[in-house]
Structure formats: structure tokens, C-alpha cells
Amino acid sequence: MTESFTPDPDAPRWSSPASRLPDFPWDLLAAAKAIASDHEDGVVDLSIGTPVDSVPMAVRTALSAASDAPGYPTVHGQPALREAYSQWLERSHGIPDLNPEHVLPTIGSKELVASLPAQLGFGRGSVVVIPELAYPTYVVGVLAAGATAVRADALTALGPDTPSMIWINSPSNPTGRVLGVPHLAKVVDWARRRGVVVASDECYLDLGWEAQPVSILHPDVSHGDHTGLLAVHSLSKRSNLAGYRAGFVSGDPEIIGSLIALRKHLGLIVPTPVQAAATAALSDDGPVVMQKMRYARRRAVLTEAFEEAGFRIGEVEGHSAAGLYLWMSRGEPAMKSVEWLAKRGILVAPGTFYGPAGAKHIRVAFTATDERVAQAAARLTD
Numbered sequence: 001m002t003e004s005f006t007p008d009p010d011a012p013r014w015s016s017p018a019s020r021l022p023d024f025p026w027d028l029l030a031a032a033k034a035i036a037s038d039h040e041d042g043v044v045d046l047s048i049g050t051p052v053d054s055v056p057m058a059v060r061t062a063l064s065a066a067s068d069a070p071g072y073p074t075v076h077g078q079p080a081l082r083e084a085y086s087q088w089l090e091r092s093h094g095i096p097d098l099n100p101e102h103v104l105p106t107i108g109s110k111e112l113v114a115s116l117p118a119q120l121g122f123g124r125g126s127v128v129v130i131p132e133l134a135y136p137t138y139v140v141g142v143l144a145a146g147a148t149a150v151r152a153d154a155l156t157a158l159g160p161d162t163p164s165m166i167w168i169n170s171p172s173n174p175t176g177r178v179l180g181v182p183h184l185a186k187v188v189d190w191a192r193r194r195g196v197v198v199a200s201d202e203c204y205l206d207l208g209w210e211a212q213p214v215s216i217l218h219p220d221v222s223h224g225d226h227t228g229l230l231a232v233h234s235l236s237k238r239s240n241l242a243g244y245r246a247g248f249v250s251g252d253p254e255i256i257g258s259l260i261a262l263r264k265h266l267g268l269i270v271p272t273p274v275q276a277a278a279t280a281a282l283s284d285d286g287p288v289v290m291q292k293m294r295y296a297r298r299r300a301v302l303t304e305a306f307e308e309a310g311f312r313i314g315e316v317e318g319h320s321a322a323g324l325y326l327w328m329s330r331g332e333p334a335m336k337s338v339e340w341l342a343k344r345g346i347l348v349a350p351g352t353f354y355g356p357a358g359a360k361h362i363r364v365a366f367t368a369t370d371e372r373v374a375q376a377a378a379r380l381t382d
Contacts, residue, residue: 020143025136025353032342039345044376046302047349049173049324049365051240053294056287059239059277066276073272075263077105081275084282085233085248092285093205095217102226102253104260105270105278109203109234109247113137116199116230117165118145119262120255126164133354135173135201151355155190165197171204171213171322174354174363176314178211178322184221192228197255203234203247204323206288209299211321217251226251237324238288239281246270246278295324298366298373302326305377306364311337326364327351337362344379 029047036043076082082100089095106112114137117128126147130138134151142149152158168187170179184200191198200216207213216222217231230251236242250256263269270278281287303313303326311328314320319327330337334350341348341362349365351358366373 020146021140022136025349029338029347029349032338033347035339035342036345036347039379041345041375043345043347044368044372044379045347046365046368046376047347047363049237049367051237051242051367052369053240053291055240055244056281056284058284058287059241059280062280063244063273063277066273069272071272073269073275075104075269076260077103077270078272078275078279081105081279081282084279085250088282089215089217089250093215093218095215096219098217098250099253102256103248103250104256104263105275106232106247106249107268107270108236108242108245109201109232110137111245111268112232112247112249113201114141114144116249117141117147119259120165120197122147122164127161129158129163129166131167131169131172131355132357133172133175133351134167134169136353138167138169138201155187162194163196165199166191167199167201168216169201171202171207171211173201173204173323174325174349174351174358174361175316175318175327176209176320176323176325177316177318178208178213180211181214181218181220184214184216188216188221188223188229195228197228197230197252199230199232201232203232204237205233206238207292207295207324208322209296209320211318213322226253228252228255230255235278235281238291240291241277241281244274244277246274246281294370295366298368298370299326301373301377302364302366305380309380311362324365324367326366327361328364329361331360334359334362346376346379 082103085103086098086100089098122128123146127150128142128147129150129152132151132153139149187198202215205213215231216229217226222229230249233248235246306328307313311330313326313328334352338348338350349363351361
């Protein structure tokens, strides 16, 4: 006999994790974007750090050559890709002997940032520390997991309670601040004594300007031991591959193994052609150097123009020292600066997107084309 159940009309229905999340920040710029778009020469959009320059030809060739890929790829990724990643970290960032087995390709870095607390089992009752000024996806990932987010830049601000995980971000989005070896080593040592996972978002590691970024996996920081440490990297910015969704997480062998096991069930797999393209991108530093030179020119033009317009850049020592953004202020509410610029056809992000401490700041991306950057500078200095 089949047993049947009558639904209770008063029983709670499913609750979407999205109900725990704030509004998507850039949706709140619609009014400012409409104003900026009315400019006679069009909008100069400096609000999002999306690449606009061409994908390197060798990467596109590799993508095309691997396009006949009818079978499923593996979650762990191709050995050649993981080996290329490990060689890049050693060659460019002084991290020797990273075992490719301890590398996991991800579908871009944002996917991982938004889901890592949940994938590590940090839900209700867990505390995850995020930077005081932080890319909004950190808090989204914590809230989606049902955990509690605490904003703090200093270990002394955490109080007696031990968190489950600490996010650090160097170079920082939005501030461009680079955390030095003493700071990173102090965080690692503190976390290890307490069994806390440290996840380091290093997506702008190749883009140092006035400071040289250092990975948490560097032996001066980790003491050659990656236990409890995760480093997150991306090819979106360094190689113009935002459209490919190619990222990585590496570090603690046990944690990486756990993530691989879970992601097999979830089907979180980087497509085979993208893996081939990523291998090519990691194997050739030339296009990265050229792209950095482009960004350096655009950064210089915008720095001069915004300072001439009365904005203070790097007013806190170390801000705007790396990454793809200028973090600046005129000492007024962030949205007032956004509106002033929108009337000149320039769209930027208010600092409030990144936390309460950004209330009087704006973030300006220098990822626009040379022509649009020159337009912005002209509008600011006329």
C-alpha cells in the first residue's frame, strides 16, 4: 500500500540562500550609469575591472586546437595544466617544489570565493574573517554558507573567539594594498596555533606597481609548509581571460583533496579547451609583461587626471600600490563623488560596495582602452 502525505499549508516553504544576501552592488549603479551614458561622447566605464585587450594569440590557438573534446574532463584537471601552474609560481613568485597534485583548477576565482566556506563545511555557528575593505563576494560566500562574517584587518580585533577561516587579499581589491612578509607570516603562525584555515586571494599577484606582492605559499611566509593554507589565483586579469573562467586554488594537500572529492559530486569542472588555453597562458610570460605595460600607462594617465580634479590617491600608505584600481577620496560621501563623475560621463564604483570603511572613497579601474582612458582624463581636466 502506498503511503500518502498531505502538505501542511502552514509549513515553511524552501528558503533560497539568495534571501540572505545583499543586493548585487553594481545593480545599484543603474541611475549613475544612465547619467554617464548621456554624455555626448558616451560613457567611460571605470566601475568594473573587466579586461578589454585581446587574448594572446597562443592562448586562442591552444583553445581552438583542443576544441574537439567530446569526453568529460576531470575535476582535478590535466597534469600539464597543473605542472604549468606550479612552474609559473616558482618562476615568477619564488615558490619552489609545489606538487602539481596539490593544485585544483576552478571555474574562475569568483566561483571558489563565493562557495569556499560552504565547500569546507563552515556553516551555521562558524565565523569567517574577511578584510575590513573587501571584494563583496567574500561576504556573499560566508552568508550563503549560513556562517557569520567578521570584518577585521588585525588579529587583535578578533577577540577571544577563534574563527574557522580567515580570508586575506593581497594585493587588495579595492585598495591595492600589499601585505608584506612579516604581516603574512604573523597571520599564518597565529592561525596554525589555532587550527584556522587561511585562504589568500592573490588574483592580482602579477600586478605590483609600488610594492611587490608575495604569495602566502612563499617559503618566507609558510616556512615551506602549506598546512592550513590555500592560495587562490586567476588568469582573468594577467592574461585577459575573464571570458574563459580559468582560476586555481593550491596549498594544503588535505584540503585540496577534500575539495576535489566534493567537486566531483558537484560537477565543478573546467572545460578541456579552457584547460589547454590556461596551460598556454601560464607557459608564456611575454604577453603578461606587455599587458602590465599597458596598464602602467593607463594608471599613470588616470592618476594625474584624478589628482588634478582634487582626488587624493594613496592617502593611506600602501593604498593603490598594486592591482588594477586606484582607491581615492575627496573627503565627501562616496555617492557624491560617483554622481559628480557621472555628470562628466565617467562611471566608477563607490567605496561603500566594499564595506563601511569605504564610505568616503571610490574605486577607479584602469582596464578601459587607451582611447577611453584618454577621454576620462580630458573630461576631468577640461
